[in-house]
């Protein structure tokens with residue numbers, strides 16, 4: 001397989017128009033699209049080919065409500081770290097769409113996977129988490145290509161979420177993802193639009 005310029009252009013457009021989405025319509029995500037998202041994750045690179053990501057599709061209303069409660073508590077703790085006027089600015093941000101996202105995926109990392117026989121993670125155990133993050137990014141881009149939006153929620157207490165979802169002790173929460181159809185599309189991050197943080201030039205040195 002040889003890729004051409006149009007593939008580069010399409011991929012760059014996807015990267016430019018991928019957003020962290022916190023405003024969803026109530027249109028459901030189809031089973032077919034969910035299957036494509038699963039395939040996207042399965043194609044991700046992973047240390048030792050260990051595929052440490054573990055996914056729970058959270059559909060139960062009571063479980064979702066517990067996640068909302070946990071997010072509100074973690075968000076309050078986060079807000080309290082700031083002094084005014086930044087605390088007020090922070091509190092005005094919309095940092096999750098847990099009440100509206102039709103699809104919610106809790107993504108865990110199996111921190112000691114048998115698969116892969118430990119290759120590549122003896123000196124850097126964190127490589128298993130990096131692998132999960134790459135699978136999430138694959139899902140994120142493919143979701144965008146399906147015109148779906150993804151919102152990453154990290155304002156949660158991971159151990160509480162692990163208890164709420166009753167996962168085995170070797171699974172650690174890496175991300176809680178809200179998915180669905182975005183209410184609008186944009187090529188500018190929401191945090192930049194609302195004046196919290198703009199993108200800057202990246203550090204790229206040569207030695």
Ligand SMILES: Cc1cc2nc3c(=O)[nH]c(=O)nc-3n(C[C@H](O)[C@H](O)[C@H](O)COP(=O)(O)O)c2cc1C
Pocket residue numbers: 018019020021022094095096152153154155188189190191192
């Ligand atoms: C590891 C990670 C955790 C994040 N957690 C949150 C979060 O809890 N709430 C939120 O609103 N956005 C969260 N984001 C989204 C970032 O705010 C967003 O990626 C950034 O502002 C750039 O915007 P963009 O993704 O639309 O380009 C997270 C992103 C990453 C990569």
